[in-house]
Amino acid sequence: MVKKPYRTDVAALDSMADKWPTTIVARSELGKFTGGILDSRTQANLDCKPDKDSIPRFRMNKKIFYEVKDVIAFLKRKIEFNQAESGRVTCWKKSDTDKIITGSKTNN
Numbered sequence: 001m002v003k004k005p006y007r008t009d010v011a012a013l014d015s016m017a018d019k020w021p022t023t024i025v026a027r028s029e030l031g032k033f034t035g036g037i038l039d040s041r042t043q044a045n046l047d048c049k050p051d052k053d054s055i056p057r058f059r060m061n062k063k064i065f066y067e068v069k070d071v072i073a074f075l076k077r078k079i080e081f082n083q084a085e086s087g088r089v090t091c092w093k094k095s096d097t098d099k100i101i102t103g104s105k106t107n108n
Helices: 011-019 027-034 040-048 068-078
Strands: 024-026 057-060 063-067 088-092 101-104
Touching: 011 068, 024 027, 024 068, 027 040, 027 063, 027 068, 063 068
Parallel strands: none
Antiparallel strands: 024 063, 057 063, 088 101
16 A cells, blocks of 8 residues: 655645635534544634634534635644655644644654
8 A cells, every 4th residue: 555645735725625615614514624634523622712813603503614715724824834854744733832743754
């Protein structure tokens, strides 16, 4: 089995928006929309602690929705690709002062 390399550019995030059929995404569909990067339960927890870095949302009936452009902007702020360090990619960063979580591209 050949492992696919990580895409190390933000164009991958922009392509998510191009492939999505509407301009809004339901919270329950966040996992599908982001390919598993952001789960609906995680986002629900983040919504409970609104701050300057939260995704603007709106409610219709009992469902929560986000604009696709806002989700992409949120991911671009949170995901930082590290091209300087060969073989590693930075996965998630809460803020500039938080510890950065990194993972290897291969399981060595």
